[in-house]
Each structure stands twice: as C-alpha cells, then as structure tokens.
Amino acid sequence: xQEKISMSVDKVLRVENLVRHFDISGGFLDQLKxxxxxxxxxxxxxxxxxxxxxSIFPGETFSVVxxxxxxxxxxxxxxxxxHPPNSGxxxxxxxxxDNLNAKEMLPYRQKMQMVFQDPYASLNPRMTVQQxxxxxxVFHNPDMPGKQVRERVARIMDQVGVDPAWSFxxxxxxxxxxxxxxxxxxxxxxxxxxxxxxxxxxxxxxxxQAQILNLxxxxxxxHGLTYMFITHDLAVVERFSTRxxxxxxxxxxxxxxxxxxxxxxxxxxTQALMxxxxxxxxxxxxxxxxxxxxxxxxxxxxxxVFSGRCPHVRERCLREAPQLMDxxxxxxxxxxxxxxxxx
Amino acid sequence: MSKLLEVxxxxxxxxxxxxxxxxxxxxxxxxxxxxxxxxxxxxxxxxSVAGFSVINLISKPGYIAQGKVxxxxxxxxxxxxxxxxxxxxxxxxxxxQDPMMTLNPVLTIGTQMTETLLAHRPGMSRREAERIALxxxxxxxxxxxAERLKxxxxxxxxxxxxxxxIAISLxxxxxxxxxxxxxxxxxxxxxxxxMDLLTELCEKHSMGLILITHxxxxxxxxxxxxxxxxxxxxxxxxxxxxxxxxxxxxxTQGLIxxxPQAAxxxxxxxxxxxxxxxxxxxxxxxxxxxxxxxxxxxxxxRITPELKENPEGTGLVACHLYEQD
Numbered sequence: 001x002q003e004k005i006s007m008s009v010d011k012v013l014r015v016e017n018l019v020r021h022f023d024i025s026g027g028f029l030d031q032l033k034x035x036x037x038x039x040x041x042x043x044x045x046x047x048x049x050x051x052x053x054x055s056i057f058p059g060e061t062f063s064v065v066x067x068x069x070x071x072x073x074x075x076x077x078x079x080x081x082x083h084p085p086n087s088g089x090x091x092x093x094x095x096x097x098d099n100l101n102a103k104e105m106l107p108y109r110q111k112m113q114m115v116f117q118d119p120y121a122s123l124n125p126r127m128t129v130q131q132x133x134x135x136x137x138v139f140h141n142p143d144m145p146g147k148q149v150r151e152r153v154a155r156i157m158d159q160v161g162v163d164p165a166w167s168f169x170x171x172x173x174x175x176x177x178x179x180x181x182x183x184x185x186x187x188x189x190x191x192x193x194x195x196x197x198x199x200x201x202x203x204x205x206x207x208x209q210a211q212i213l214n215l216x217x218x219x220x221x222x223h224g225l226t227y228m229f230i231t232h233d234l235a236v237v238e239r240f241s242t243r244x245x246x247x248x249x250x251x252x253x254x255x256x257x258x259x260x261x262x263x264x265x266x267x268x269x270t271q272a273l274m275x276x277x278x279x280x281x282x283x284x285x286x287x288x289x290x291x292x293x294x295x296x297x298x299x300x301x302x303x304x305v306f307s308g309r310c311p312h313v314r315e316r317c318l319r320e321a322p323q324l325m326d327x328x329x330x331x332x333x334x335x336x337x338x339x340x341x342x343x
Numbered sequence: 344m345s346k347l348l349e350v351x352x353x354x355x356x357x358x359x360x361x362x363x364x365x366x367x368x369x370x371x372x373x374x375x376x377x378x379x380x381x382x383x384x385x386x387x388x389x390x391s392v393a394g395f396s397v398i399n400l401i402s403k404p405g406y407i408a409q410g411k412v413x414x415x416x417x418x419x420x421x422x423x424x425x426x427x428x429x430x431x432x433x434x435x436x437x438x439x440q441d442p443m444m445t446l447n448p449v450l451t452i453g454t455q456m457t458e459t460l461l462a463h464r465p466g467m468s469r470r471e472a473e474r475i476a477l478x479x480x481x482x483x484x485x486x487x488x489a490e491r492l493k494x495x496x497x498x499x500x501x502x503x504x505x506x507x508x509i510a511i512s513l514x515x516x517x518x519x520x521x522x523x524x525x526x527x528x529x530x531x532x533x534x535x536x537x538m539d540l541l542t543e544l545c546e547k548h549s550m551g552l553i554l555i556t557h558x559x560x561x562x563x564x565x566x567x568x569x570x571x572x573x574x575x576x577x578x579x580x581x582x583x584x585x586x587x588x589x590x591x592x593x594x595t596q597g598l599i600x601x602x603p604q605a606a607x608x609x610x611x612x613x614x615x616x617x618x619x620x621x622x623x624x625x626x627x628x629x630x631x632x633x634x635x636x637x638x639x640x641x642x643x644x645r646i647t648p649e650l651k652e653n654p655e656g657t658g659l660v661a662c663h664l665y666e667q668d
Contacts, residue, residue: 067530175619205385205620206557210601210613217612232530235560239603239613276535278560279604280587287535293500294530 010093012194012226013056013079018088020049020071020078047297048074049085050250050305053324054332056194061220061227063237063258065273066247067294072230075247076196079228080112081105092194110140113187117199119179123171129182130167133157136190152189159222160185160215177208181215188219196228201236213240234277238262246270249305250297252324256331266333268343269306304336312337346416347519347551348374348397353410353420355392355401364623366392366405368575371650376518377549379542381562381583383598384572387620393572394521394555396420398431415518433463436512440524442504446496452507453492456480456514463515479510483540502533509540519551526561538565559602563587571595574621574631577650581658591653591660593636630663638664 025031025044033042048071056062064072077083079090081097090098097108116122123132133153137144154164160181162174171179180200187195197216201209213236219225229241237244238258245255246267254267265271275287290309295301301308307317314336322334337343355367367389374380382390395401397412399419412420419430431437439445447455456476461467473492480488483506496504505525512520522541526534542565545552554566562569563583570580571592579592590596600614618635621627627634633643642663650661 067532177619206559206598207385207601207616208619210603210615213603214612214615233603234531235602235604272532276531277604278531278535278538278558278564280560280563280599280602289536289539290532293502293533 010058011055011091012058012093013228014091014094015055015079016053016089016091018049018052018075018078018090019086020074020083021086022046022048044298047300048250049078050300051323052088052250052252054245054252054255056226056228057242058226059220059224060242061229061240063229063231063241063244064247065231065234065237065244067232069249069294069297070247071250071297072232072247073198074250076114076198076228076230080114080196081109082114106140110190111193113190113192113195115180115183115187115195115197115200118203119176119183120171120203122183123179123186125171128168128170129157129162129174132171132182133167133186133189136186140190156185156188159219160188161211175208176204177211180204180208180212184212184215184219188223191223192225194226194228196230198230199232200229202231202233209236216240234273246273249294249300251305251321252332252334253306254331254333254335255324256333260329260331266327266331266338266343267306267335268310268312268337304334310337312343345376346373347376347378347414348553349413350393350397351411351413353393353396353412354408355389355396355405356408358404358406363408365408365626366575366623367396368626369410370572370575370577371410372570372577372580374519374551374553377545377551378568379545379552379554379566381566381569382553382555382572383557383559383562383569385557385598385620387574387623388572389575390555390572391523394437394523394553397519397521397553398435398437399424399427400431400437429463432459433515434517435519435521436515436517438505438508438512438520438522438525441528442501442508443496445508446504448496451493451495452480452499456492456511459511460514475514476510479513480507482513482544483507483510485510501529502537505529505533505537506540509537509544513544513548516548517550519553520545521553521555523555524557525554527556527558534561541565559587559599560604571598574626575623576631576661577659578632578662579658579660580650581653585657589657591658591665592632592662593638593664594632597635630661640664 023043024046031041031043032039064075066072078085085098089096092108130153134149137149137152153167157164157167162178162181201212204212231237241258243257244261246253248269254270265274272288272290292309295308303319304317304322307313316336322336324332324334325339327333350372352369352371353367354369356363356365370393382393384390396407407420411418453476457469457472460472460475477488480491485491485506526537538561554562556562566583569583569586570577573594579586579595590599597616601616616635621631629644629646630648633639640663648661648663650659653660653665
C-alpha cells in the first residue's frame with residue numbers, strides 16, 4: 001500500500017539507461033600497442049556506468065552502496081550534471097536535464113546540491129567561511145541585498161551547529177567534523193530540494209559520524225530534502241535510508257526498500273555484502289566467501305558482471321547480461337538465478 | 344599460557360619546540376602467547392603510537408620517557424636499535440594500513456620476500472628463501488603463487504597486496520603481529536576475508552596479534568581482549584565480549600551507541616557524544632573525557648581516575664563512577 005502511494009507521487013529524479021564511459025587511453029602514441037607483430041591502436045575505456053536505471057521519490061533517502069570502483073560516485077556526479085552521460089536520460093521532476101546547456105541548467109543546479117567526501121579538499125582554503133557560504137547565494141541570486149545574505153549565512157551556520165561568530169575564520173581552523181558541517185551548510189545555502197551526499201562521513205571518526213548523520217536527518221526534516229546518499233558503509237545505510245541501490249562494477253544489482261534488503265537480500269552479491277558487515281558482538285560469524293577479486297571496469301566480463309565471483313553461476317550467466325526485473329514487492333533485481341527462481 | 348608481551352606504565356613524549364607533548368600517558372597491558380588484543384580509539388587517541396612503541400619504532404622527535412616493554416621476558420624498550428633489529432621484523436612483525444605504501448613498487452614480490460628472509464637469516468640460501476616465500480604465499484591463499492612471485496606490486500589488487508604483506512610478515516615465523524588498521528583501505532567483502540585469514544593464521548601458528556583499529560565491529564569479531572583508548576590513556580579493558588556487551592566507561596558506552604548498527608529504529612537520531620577529542624596540546628585536567636561526559640562528577644575535573652578493576656571484576660575501567668568510597 002505504502003509503495004502504491006509513493007508510486008503515484010511525482011518522482012524527484014528518474015534515470016533511464018544511464019551510460020558513462022571514460023576514455024583513459026591517453027595521447028595517440030600511448031594508444032599504440034604491438035599485437036601479433038602488428039602495430040595497432042588500442043583505446044582503453046573505463047566503463048563506469050552501464051545501463052543504470054532508478055527513480056528517487058520526494059522526501060526519501062536513497063542510498064547507493066557498493067565497493068570502491070563500482071561507479072557509485074560517478075553515478076552521483078552524473079546525476080547532478082558534473083559529468084555528461086554518454087547515453088541515457090536524466091529527468092528532474094519530469095523535466096529532462098541531461099541535454100541542457102550550462103545556462104539552461106542553472107535553475108536545476110540551485111535545486112540539486114552536492115556534499116563531498118573529503119571536507120579538507122572540498123572547501124577553498126583561501127576563503128573564509130563567510131565567503132564560502134555567500135558565494136552560492138550571491139551567484140544564484142545576484143540581486144539579494146547584502147544584509148539578507150549575511151543573515152542567511154548566520155542562520156544556516158547556526159542550524160548546522162557552527163558558531164556564526166566564527167564566520168571570518170578559514171577552513172584550516174576547524175576540525176574535520178566542523179568542516180563537514182560547513183560543507184553541508186554550503187549546500188543548504190541555496191534552498192535545495194535534492195542533495196547528493198558522496199560519502200559525507202567516511203573521513204570522520206565514529207563519534208563525529210553520529211553527529212553529522214544526525215545533522216543530515218535534522219536538515220532533511222526541516223527543509224523537506226530528498227537525499228541520494230552514496231556510501232560503502234552498510235551499517236549507516238540500514239539506519240539512515242528509505243531505499244537502497246546495490247551497485248557492482250557499474251551495474252545495479254538490486255534496488256529495494258531498506259528493511260527488505262537487510263532482511264531478505266535477493267541478489268547473490270547483496271547476500272555476500274550483507275554477511276560481510278562486521279557486526280558488534282557476533283564473533284566468528286560465518287559469512288559468504290566470494291571467490292576472487294572485483295574485476296576492473298576496463299575489461300568487463302561478458303554476461304553478468306558478477307558471474308566471475310558468484311557461487312550460483314550457470315552457463316547462461318556467462319553469456320547473457322541480466323536486466324533489472326520488477327519483483328512483486330517493488331524490489332528490482334538483476335539476476336538470472338532469481339528470475340529462474342533457483343536462488 | 345605464558346606472557347608474550349608486557350607493557351608497563353609506558354609514557355611516550357614528542358619533543359617539540361614549545362615543550363614536550365605527551366602522546367601516551369602511562370599505559371599498561373599484557374598479551375599472552377597466541378592471544379588477540381584490539382586497541383580501539385578514535386584518531387589521536389594514541390593507539391598507533393602504542394603499537395609502534397611495542398616494536399620500539401617511535402621515531403624522532405618521539406621518545407619513550409618512562410615505562411618498559413617486555414617481550415618474551417626481555418626489556419626490549421631498552422634495546423639499542425642495532426639489537427632491536429633482530430626482534431623487529433623477525434619475532435614481531437608489523438602490518439600497516441596502506442598496502443601500496445608498504446611494498447616497494449620497483450621490486451618484484453619474490454625479491455621483496457627473499458630479501459626480508461635473507462636479512463634475518465644470514466646463512467640461508469636463496470633457493471631455500473624462495474621455497475619459504477612460495478609456501479607463505481600459499482598459506483595466505485594466493486592462487487598460482489609461483490607466477491605471482493615474479494610480479495610487481497602494481498599487478499595486484501588491494502586485497503591481494505594486503506595478503507602479500509601478511510605473507511611477508513609471516514616469513515620469519517613471528518610470535519607477535521602488530522597490525523595497524525590493516526583493512527581500513529579495503530572494501531567490506533575483502534575486509535572480511537583478510538580478517539578471517541589473520542584469525543586463521545594466528546590460531547594455526549599460535550601467534551599473538553595486536554589489532555589497532557577504530558572499527559569496533561572488526562575488533563569484536565576478531566579479538567579476545569580489547570583496550571579502549573582515549574587521549575593517550577587506556578580507559579577500559581577486558582574481554583571483548585564483556586566490554587562490547589556491557590561497556591562501563593561513559594566513553595566506551597558513547598562510542599558503541601554512536602554506531603549506526605546499535606539497537607534502535609532506523610530513521611531515528613543516533614546517540615552522539617558531544618564535542619571532539621581534545622588536542623594533545625590541551626588535554627583537560629582530571630579525567631580527559633570529563634568535558635564530553637554526560638555523567639561527570641565534580642571530582643572528574645580535578646583528579647585523573649586510575650585504571651582499576653571494575654566492580655564485577657571482569658576487566659579494568661578508569662572512571663570515578665566505579666570507585667568505591
């Protein structure tokens with residue numbers, strides 16, 4: 001019932017068959033390779049995103065999890081328009097935004113903000129907090145009077161728990177947790193509707209992580225925000241998100257509501273991932289052992305990307321790439337085994 | 344079980360221009376042969392310094408100001424560097440966080456492994472060293488080890504590199520491994536494999552392990568005993584199960600309930616410890632945790648609590664709340 005209601009609501013974000021490849025072959029001379037005593041030109045392509053599709057509903061926290069190199073950060077950056085996609089479509093509240101030019105994109109940039117992982121690298125060290133927080137407001141609202149901007153800076157600083165009296169200090173004078181608060185404040189300055197948070201807490205200590213997560217939850221409540229939350233920390237995901245997308249090698253394996261994903265993971269990779277979470281006080285718990293290592297996104301396996309490590313692999317998995325299928329409870333799974341009802 | 348390692352009232356200072364900075368303020372712990380101990384704390388708690396001081400690897404301007412480290416009955420903290428080299432990398436091995444920084448990128452794995460062995464076993468032939476290297480690679484479950492020996496570090500993935508580091512640390516059949524955040528740079532599924540491997544090897548060879556990490560989850564799955572550090576002191580220690588299930592020190596309690604996996608409904612606010620870890624230059628008087636502690640008593644800001652047996656007698660805790668008056 002819950003699902004039906006949210007389906008009828010306008011989606012904040014809809015992504016269809018998104019593909020993003022990076023050419024890392026370098027210059028012409030770097031591309032030349034000898035093969036069978038012949039000089040050939042070889043291009044090296046990193047296939048970061050392959051046919052990704054999902055939707056995000058208003059007010060929810062949509063988490064994207066996966067191991068390093070699986071393309072989750074690329075997905076976040078592509079969605080907010082930091083990378084153009086090679087193909088596929090991105091819709092923001094029903095409007096297509098992936099083919100807009102920089103000027104047409106401007107109003108959307110104000111609505112979609114991003115919080116980055118490393119608060120040491122994402123704040124300009126030569127700007128004071130005041131300048132950092134002013135810049136996006138003044139850029140998007142050039143006519144706003146200075147007094148109003150200053151008031152807004154003070155109000156948002158207060159909201160994220162940084163003393164407004166410190167607005168003339170530089171980022172290096174703040175601790176990691178406080179810097180992350182300033183990053184969040186910067187995103188909140190322009191009244192966004194949708195925030196992509198790319199590993200916002202992984203550079204922080206445990207006790208500070210809790211502070212920042214609470215801050216993000218408070219901000220969501222206060223401003224009615226929708227989050228796309230990118231992380232590798234499954235414990236955070238379980239606590240924090242409405243729905244979860246599990247990514248592996250640039251492909252979505254499973255998209256499900258958090259409770260469903262954690263109680264009954266469907267995809268073999270999700271199952272392995274869930275069992276690998278280091279849990280408190282469950283010493284020596286058995287987890288599913290995966291064979292081998294994550295292949296590089298340069299030479300993607302043919303067929304299912306997970307086939308090389310999957311314990312349930314069959315001949316069809318090596319041949320044919322599975323597509324995301326809608327399950328009866330609204331979960332999306334891309335697995336031949338689940339489709340054939342043998343997993 | 345015999346005592347493998349004994350650390351007594353260790354004080355480590357860093358001599359800086361404006362005076363000495365105390366990174367470790369009188370810590371003591373023991374390790375039995377074959378036992379696995381977790382040193383847990385946030386960044387700046389001094390857990391890495393504690394690990395390094397065990398192998399007498401505190402580099403300038405740091406120095407051991409007080410206290411002793413006994414390894415297999417010998418006071419290794421008094422050893423000159425020359426003599427320490429026979430122990431370090433031989434009887435005690437280290438595993439560091441970043442496997443790419445630890446391996447030499449311009450030498451093959453085989454060269455790096457045999458080099459280590461030949462340095463510690465002067466009479467050994469190169470062929471014998473290669474045989475042992477191959478055997479250790481097999482023990483850490485690296486497929487086709489003979490071919491892998493001829494490869495360079497960049498040809499391995501992060502998880503494989505950490506396996507190789509573990510293989511190198513096993514070369515000399517050490518009695519103790521000090522692992523400083525060995526899986527922080529790795530993904531969860533790989534982390535689970537590496538921690539399983541370490542536990543399996545420790546049990547098989549009855550090696551001791553000191554696991555330095557900020558991740559309570561990893562510690563609770565791997566170690567038998569745990570010591571929680573805060574601002575250069577051990578604030579609580581005991582069996583891992585007991586401390587995790589029944590934390591006594593307010594800092595340990597806060598740390599555990601701040602974990603997102605702590606019991607509670609999703610979407611609800613997490614318990615948070617207010618404030619941040621004090622800078623080592625300005626550690627507060629009395630209990631160093633008292634400005635952040637919700638249960639602080641007047642005495643906490645005056646007197647530093649000693650690490651004493653807790654009321655149930657199951658472990659040690661440094662907190663005025665548990666002092667009998």
